[in-house]
Amino acid sequence: MKSYIEPEFIVERDDQKCIRCKVCINQCTYDTHYYDPEDDVIRSRDENCVNCHRCVVFCPTKAITIKRNTTRYTENWHWTQEVITAIKKQAESGGVILTGMGCDKPHYTYWDKILLNASQVTNPSIDPLREPMELRTFLGPKPDKLELELENGDVVLKTKLSPQLCVETPILFAAMSYGAVSFNVHLALARAAAQFGTLMNTGEGGLDKRLYKYGDHIIVQVASGRFGVSLDYLNVGAAIEIKIGQGAKPGIGGHLPGEKVTVEISRTRMIPVGTDALSPAPHHDIYSIEDLHQLIYALKEATDYIKPVGVKIAAVHNSAAIASGMVRAGADFIVLDGVRGSTGAAPKVIRDNVGIPIELALASVDQRLREEGIRNKTSIIVSGGIRGSADIVKAIALGADAVYIGTAALVAIGCTLCQKCYTGKCPWGIATTDPWISKRVNPDIAARRLVNLLQAWSLEIKEMMGGMGINSIESLRGNRSQLRGVGLTDTELKILGIKMAGE
Amino acid sequence: MKPSKRLEQDSIRDDVAIINAEGMHYRDLNFLIKSNSNSVRRIDIYNVDGQRYIGTGLKSNIELHLYGTPGNDLAAFMDGPTIYVHGDAQDGVGNTMNNGKVVVYGRAGDIVGYSMRGGKIFIRDDAGYRVGIHMKEYGNQKPILVIGGTVQDFLGEYMAGGILVVLGLTLKDRETCKAKFVGTGMHGGIIYFRGQLSHTGKEVKVTEIEKDDVAVLRPIIEEFCNHFNLDVDTIPLKEFKKLIPHSTRPYGKLYAY
Ligand code: SF4
Numbered sequence: 001m002k003s004y005i006e007p008e009f010i011v012e013r014d015d016q017k018c019i020r021c022k023v024c025i026n027q028c029t030y031d032t033h034y035y036d037p038e039d040d041v042i043r044s045r046d047e048n049c050v051n052c053h054r055c056v057v058f059c060p061t062k063a064i065t066i067k068r069n070t071t072r073y074t075e076n077w078h079w080t081q082e083v084i085t086a087i088k089k090q091a092e093s094g095g096v097i098l099t100g101m102g103c104d105k106p107h108y109t110y111w112d113k114i115l116l117n118a119s120q121v122t123n124p125s126i127d128p129l130r131e132p133m134e135l136r137t138f139l140g141p142k143p144d145k146l147e148l149e150l151e152n153g154d155v156v157l158k159t160k161l162s163p164q165l166c167v168e169t170p171i172l173f174a175a176m177s178y179g180a181v182s183f184n185v186h187l188a189l190a191r192a193a194a195q196f197g198t199l200m201n202t203g204e205g206g207l208d209k210r211l212y213k214y215g216d217h218i219i220v221q222v223a224s225g226r227f228g229v230s231l232d233y234l235n236v237g238a239a240i241e242i243k244i245g246q247g248a249k250p251g252i253g254g255h256l257p258g259e260k261v262t263v264e265i266s267r268t269r270m271i272p273v274g275t276d277a278l279s280p281a282p283h284h285d286i287y288s289i290e291d292l293h294q295l296i297y298a299l300k301e302a303t304d305y306i307k308p309v310g311v312k313i314a315a316v317h318n319s320a321a322i323a324s325g326m327v328r329a330g331a332d333f334i335v336l337d338g339v340r341g342s343t344g345a346a347p348k349v350i351r352d353n354v355g356i357p358i359e360l361a362l363a364s365v366d367q368r369l370r371e372e373g374i375r376n377k378t379s380i381i382v383s384g385g386i387r388g389s390a391d392i393v394k395a396i397a398l399g400a401d402a403v404y405i406g407t408a409a410l411v412a413i414g415c416t417l418c419q420k421c422y423t424g425k426c427p428w429g430i431a432t433t434d435p436w437i438s439k440r441v442n443p444d445i446a447a448r449r450l451v452n453l454l455q456a457w458s459l460e461i462k463e464m465m466g467g468m469g470i471n472s473i474e475s476l477r478g479n480r481s482q483l484r485g486v487g488l489t490d491t492e493l494k495i496l497g498i499k500m501a502g503e
Numbered sequence: 504m505k506p507s508k509r510l511e512q513d514s515i516r517d518d519v520a521i522i523n524a525e526g527m528h529y530r531d532l533n534f535l536i537k538s539n540s541n542s543v544r545r546i547d548i549y550n551v552d553g554q555r556y557i558g559t560g561l562k563s564n565i566e567l568h569l570y571g572t573p574g575n576d577l578a579a580f581m582d583g584p585t586i587y588v589h590g591d592a593q594d595g596v597g598n599t600m601n602n603g604k605v606v607v608y609g610r611a612g613d614i615v616g617y618s619m620r621g622g623k624i625f626i627r628d629d630a631g632y633r634v635g636i637h638m639k640e641y642g643n644q645k646p647i648l649v650i651g652g653t654v655q656d657f658l659g660e661y662m663a664g665g666i667l668v669v670l671g672l673t674l675k676d677r678e679t680c681k682a683k684f685v686g687t688g689m690h691g692g693i694i695y696f697r698g699q700l701s702h703t704g705k706e707v708k709v710t711e712i713e714k715d716d717v718a719v720l721r722p723i724i725e726e727f728c729n730h731f732n733l734d735v736d737t738i739p740l741k742e743f744k745k746l747i748p749h750s751t752r753p754y755g756k757l758y759a760y
């Protein structure tokens with residue numbers, strides 16, 4: 001069948017600058033560039049280009065520019081280029097359209113409609129370069145009250161505290177499974193987490209034995225497919241996270257195609273080489289809050305109650321009620337992943353249409369747990385499109401204890417958000433299991449870039465906190481008086497629990 | 504900090520310990536089992552009454568004999584022990600179990616062997632819904648799950664490996680098993696089924712058993728019969744059918760790239 005799909009991008013090469021070094025040919029994993037010996041010229045197959053910028057960055061003479069194809073269908077706000085292309089693609093294949101990364105639609109970002117406060121005259125701001133600023137965060141249930149006793153002149157804590165996770169900054173690396181990302185990415189995340197004093201999350205694909213030594217800085221995930229879930233795995237992590245859902249694809253399962261299940265992936269997931277790794281949509285031992293309670297406690301039993309067990313859900317319409325159930329079921333921390341949450345592969349229709357913005361989910365969950373008097377019984381971690389320190393400060397002021405970053409961490413390593421992770425051919429060596437392409441991520445350099453990012457954002461968070469006259473992240477948490485909205489309706493302001501700017 | 508609570512010395516004789524579980528909270532019971540799982544060969548537990556998680560997360564070679572009815576998630580994430588249940592079991596027997604053996608002298612509830620990756624489970628009588636769901640295998644770990652009686656819907660759903668056997672011994676006069684959606688989404692492993700099935704998922708096909716199957720099936724049936732004192736000849740191998748997936752990639756063509 002002749003394909004009616006037109007190239008999305010056009011590769012332009014300045015022939016004056018091109019020295020025929022063939023770097024672009026070697027760097028492109030989509031076979032876009034080729035050498036034409038007859039004319040001694042490098043040419044490109046535009047239809048293969050995904051706009052990943054790998055060749056642009058690596059071309060020694062900066063000869064390449066990638067342009068969006070300006071040949072468009074007749075302008076139509078309803079029948080957009082994206083819609084028409086999707087229909088053509090499906091008419092040719094009969095399949096579900098896959099995509100990678102998070103929802104890319106313009107609506108749904110509330111962070112940009114929330115502004116932060118700063119101290120002026122009446123209460124002084126704090127200079128973070130001069131004063132100590134506390135970002136250290138403890139994740140896990142806090143007691144209703146503390147009982148202290150005086151013993152021989154010393155104050156002794158009588159209350160038994162629940163296991164806590166301690167992170168030096170309220171930024172954790174989000175669940176990205178080995179298989180969705182390459183080993184070097186996992187290694188870099190683990191090293192960066194260990195170096196900075198935070199945590200990475202294995203995602204649902206198990207943990208390679210070579211990373212067990214970073215266990216104190218790793219949250220191990222248990223998902224419906226139970227891939228790689230063994231006693232050793234559960235015991236090695238600092239915490240366990242039960243994955244119910246993820247923001248990019250709420251309500252549906254995961255699916256690592258057989259061709260990505262290489263020898264190493266097979267070892268970690270504990271399934272045979274080349275078989276599909278299908279994660280069912282639900283955990284088949286969880287059909288209710290009571291069942292969730294049962295799995296949480298099965299995991300606590302299996303690991304002797306020495307580490308927190310959390311639960312991750314996608315942010316959906318009734319998140320607040322579900323979250324209340326999760327806390328009552330014994331979740332030591334809960335993770336809310338918003339509509340912008342990323343993925344290695346998801347049906348595009350689900351990614352772009354299912355779930356709710358994390359800002360609204362967070363505000364309503366925090367509010368609900370406060371109203372029920374159980375907010376202290378859990379910690380809230382939010383994720384789904386956190387782009388920078390301002391998003392983090394706003395999230396914490398809205399009620400989060402910490403955030404997970406996934407996409408941002410990958411961008412630090414090299415990702416350009418081409419959204420083609422599902423092909424397994426990530427030219428940046430990130431979303432691939434191909435041993436040759438994976439080598440493009442140098443774990444030392446990647447870890448350094450990640451640590452730099454954590455450091456930069458942590459400094460910015462301190463600056464913003466200082467400006468508000470706050471010297472400890474504890475005092476920022478749930479401190480919605482530091483937030484104001486612009487361009488929001490009364491209902492939106494009410495759900496966010498913040499005032500309009502000027503009020 | 505690993506838990507540790509010694510058993511009372513007078514409860515141990517010849518390497519076999521005895522626990523009276525009457526009125527005991529599961530946490531205390533399991534704590535006691537776990538703390539002693541490497542110091543005695545066997546523990547007999549009496550008056551088991553719904554305590555959950557017995558054997559959960561237990562890594563040892565101990566033998567447990569349970570008298571009564573253990574609660575849900577018996578032997579979850581278990582790695583090595585052998586558990587005999589002298590009574591019925593409830594839901595989630597062998598959930599994500601890695602290795603070991605569970606023998607139930609009675610019936611079991613739902614999701615027996617969910618996601619189990621190794622070891623063996625023998626249930627003498629019936630079991631509930633979603634039995635053997637997402638069973639898998641890896642390397643030389645090939646889980647074996649045998650149900651002596653009949654089962655409910657979704658048997659072997661999403662099954663990715665291992666061997667699941669249903670003997671139908673509790674069905675009268677060659678009655679047809681009523682389970683629906685047997686093997687839905689199955690993409691690995693084998694289900695051996697004795698008698699008639701009323702409904703199977705579209706991802707599986709039913710075939711006759713062959714020579715290779717006999718070699719696999721015979722020792723499993725023998726082991727089952729040994730445990731429950733049954734005569735092997737009452738379960739002739741020729742009465743079995745085999746369910747296998749059409750493809751190891753049932754959803755390979757679902758997507759447009
Ligand atoms: S990388 Fe740049 S200079 Fe080298 S062949 Fe490609 S376009 Fe030419």
Ligand code: SF4
Nearest residue numbers: 415416418419421426
């Ligand atoms: S991880 Fe790779 S494939 Fe995925 S969006 Fe980033 S650059 Fe593209």
